[in-house]
Amino acid sequence: MTFEEFVAARLAPLIKYATVVTWDPHLAEDITQDVLIRAQARWVRISGLDAPEQYVKRMILNQFLSWRRRRAARQVSVSTQALDAIAPPVADGAAAVADRDLVLRLIATLPPKQRAALALRYYEDLPDDEIGELLGCRPVTVRSQISRALATLRAALPATPSLVEEVSS
Amino acid sequence: MNTYLEDLVRDAQRRQAGRAVPPERILAKLPVRTTRRATVRRRGSLIVAAACAAGLAVASVPLAVRLDAPPDRPPIVAEGWSGVVPDFENLRPPEQVWPDAVHRLPATLPDGSTYSLQLSLGGGRYLVRGVGKNPGPAHNVGPKVFDTAAGTVQALGDPDAAGPDGTWLHDVAVDGDRAVWVLQQGAHQFDVWSAPLDGSAKARLAVRWTGPGVAYPIGLHAGSVYWATSVDKPATGIYRTPLSGGAPELVPDSAGFREYGQFPWVTPGPVINDLAVQQPPGAGARSGELLNLVTGERLHWTANPDARAVQCNPMLCVGWSADEKAVFQRLDGSAYTKLRYHQTVMWGEESALDGRFGVGTVQAAPSTSWIWDRATGAAASPPGARVELVGGAFPSTLAQWTDADGAIYALDLADIK
Numbered sequence: 001m002t003f004e005e006f007v008a009a010r011l012a013p014l015i016k017y018a019t020v021v022t023w024d025p026h027l028a029e030d031i032t033q034d035v036l037i038r039a040q041a042r043w044v045r046i047s048g049l050d051a052p053e054q055y056v057k058r059m060i061l062n063q064f065l066s067w068r069r070r071r072a073a074r075q076v077s078v079s080t081q082a083l084d085a086i087a088p089p090v091a092d093g094a095a096a097v098a099d100r101d102l103v104l105r106l107i108a109t110l111p112p113k114q115r116a117a118l119a120l121r122y123y124e125d126l127p128d129d130e131i132g133e134l135l136g137c138r139p140v141t142v143r144s145q146i147s148r149a150l151a152t153l154r155a156a157l158p159a160t161p162s163l164v165e166e167v168s169s
Numbered sequence: 170m171n172t173y174l175e176d177l178v179r180d181a182q183r184r185q186a187g188r189a190v191p192p193e194r195i196l197a198k199l200p201v202r203t204t205r206r207a208t209v210r211r212r213g214s215l216i217v218a219a220a221c222a223a224g225l226a227v228a229s230v231p232l233a234v235r236l237d238a239p240p241d242r243p244p245i246v247a248e249g250w251s252g253v254v255p256d257f258e259n260l261r262p263p264e265q266v267w268p269d270a271v272h273r274l275p276a277t278l279p280d281g282s283t284y285s286l287q288l289s290l291g292g293g294r295y296l297v298r299g300v301g302k303n304p305g306p307a308h309n310v311g312p313k314v315f316d317t318a319a320g321t322v323q324a325l326g327d328p329d330a331a332g333p334d335g336t337w338l339h340d341v342a343v344d345g346d347r348a349v350w351v352l353q354q355g356a357h358q359f360d361v362w363s364a365p366l367d368g369s370a371k372a373r374l375a376v377r378w379t380g381p382g383v384a385y386p387i388g389l390h391a392g393s394v395y396w397a398t399s400v401d402k403p404a405t406g407i408y409r410t411p412l413s414g415g416a417p418e419l420v421p422d423s424a425g426f427r428e429y430g431q432f433p434w435v436t437p438g439p440v441i442n443d444l445a446v447q448q449p450p451g452a453g454a455r456s457g458e459l460l461n462l463v464t465g466e467r468l469h470w471t472a473n474p475d476a477r478a479v480q481c482n483p484m485l486c487v488g489w490s491a492d493e494k495a496v497f498q499r500l501d502g503s504a505y506t507k508l509r510y511h512q513t514v515m516w517g518e519e520s521a522l523d524g525r526f527g528v529g530t531v532q533a534a535p536s537t538s539w540i541w542d543r544a545t546g547a548a549a550s551p552p553g554a555r556v557e558l559v560g561g562a563f564p565s566t567l568a569q570w571t572d573a574d575g576a577i578y579a580l581d582l583a584d585i586k
Contacts, residue, residue, distance in 0.1 A: 011195060012189075012192045015189040015192055016186035016189045018189070019188060019189040019190075020185050020186050023185060028190065029194060029195060041339070044385050045429070045430050062530075103174075103178060103180075104181040104184060104185065107178070107181055107182075118182070119182060122175065122178050123182040123186070150174055150175070150178070153177075153178070
């Protein structure tokens with residue numbers, strides 16, 4: 001498969017993957033572009049792999065984590081209180097929709113590694129050991145990262161009966 | 170546990186995926202040919218981005234980096250690996266380990282345009298890929314000589330040669346007093362150009378693959394370009410063509426070998442290389458050999474019985490163990506060293522200068538990017554940054570990284586004695 005054929009066939013999924021991992025469409029665009037340019041230069045080798053797309057996704061994740069380190073000093077965390085001000089808990093019949101909206105915003109405030117762990121498990125459906133290798137940590141750490149991420153989301157979400165009942169287990 | 174919250178997370182991520190930028194926005198920045206007008210615009214954006222991605226790296230060495238056995242090149246295979254693996258999580262920064270070989274780089278050429286490092290020529294002169302918003306036809310994607318001391322830039326491309334759309338500077342090398350570079354046009358055409366480094370004559374098209382099928386250049390030695398056949402087809406061997414022209418000839422004894430990024434070393438396919446992906450238990454060869462295309466030397470390698478998969482360069486082998494740990498070993502399987510890092514998906518190491526240098530990442534927490542000189546045992550890690558080897562298919566002699574402030578650094582491997 002040529003580089004052009006690969007890009008034509010797999011660009012959209014790669015961008016979606018990058019968007020979910022980074023939680024920032026613009027950063028995802030930058031990272032995907034950078035990675036593809038680098039991949040093109042080495043395509044004769046990458047294309048010989050059993051799974052070129054897996055390798056390119058790995059490049060995207062690495063680029064994101066490197067990018068995160070470079071940009072960490074310029075990123076501003078959003079507190080739960082601030083989020084409450086942005087999206088106050090609602091108790092009407094649209095609670096489920098509100099939950100989804102709030103989760104969408106809350107995930108963006110998670111530490112990048114937790115965000116990536118969530119993406120790899122709940123978007124890519126990868127097992128913990130593979131997530132661990134991609135993130136550079138042990139499977140037990142993956143589970144703790146995801147657990148902490150879910151705990152953060154759980155704590156920030158409105159205490160709806162369904163959440164209290166189902167998530168506390 | 171499959172909870173309402175997890176469903177919310179999945180839903181949120183699906184919606185986030187839906188927010189992805191349209192692929193066309195990125196396609197517009199990649200060198201995919203459609204129409205000429207559009208391609209010119211794309212190429213401009215691409216090369217600007219390439220500079221951001223690859224970094225703007227410059228380094229100084231006393232003499233040019235030559236691929237035809239320069240006399241100042243450090244000894245390589247003769248200085249073998251001691252069998253000791255560095256403590257990758259406790260390494261000093263490269264500028265402390267190799268202070269004379271690390272250089273902080275300017276962000277732009279003297280005219281303010283951006284560039285991307287290709288090779289060091291020594292004496293403050295560098296071969297770079299000049300970039301701009303509208304680089305124009307093919308001649309402008311050729312390399313330039315950037316003399317940092319004089320503050321000058323000399324384009325080596327042929328100003329009269331208007332290349333086709335979608336042309337890409339694939340690789341750069343030096344052959345004596347001439348620069349040699351590979352322009353890729355589209356997916357399958359690779360043209361080798363040459364010009365004097367001092368700019369005293371126009372660039373000329375030196376070599377174009379005229380053999381059967383598709384081939385791409387993998388290296389340059391003693392005035393000949395070496396070609397590997399397309400990875401889409403069974404490896405038929407390695408060919409070479411003199412820069413002075415002529416039909417490609419099969420390198421003796423190379424039938425059945427293929428390149429794996431370690432020129433002049435090649436290996437029989439299929440390759441579990443440094444980009445290896447997950448293999449089922451028992452997959453892959455347990456032994457094999459490497460062939461030096463230039464000298465004809467053959468090296469035999471065999472995996473340690475505990476190793477699940479290895480990939481070897483002339484210096485050592487990297488891989489992972491049966492219990493999924495990262496491992497190193499000598500080519501004969503001795504000095505088998507199992508690290509504590511879990512590893513099954515990929516063991517990310519790239520090597521340079523016949524395996525003397527390795528660049529990779531260990532999956533510690535946080536992951537640590539390192540560069541290791543196997544000949545001396547010295548190793549380093551730039552804090553919070555990822556080291557990369559510069560270049561494409563041709564052998565790399567430079568590593569680079571970007572620090573937390575965005576500053577770009579280059580490490581000239583040929584400058585490390």
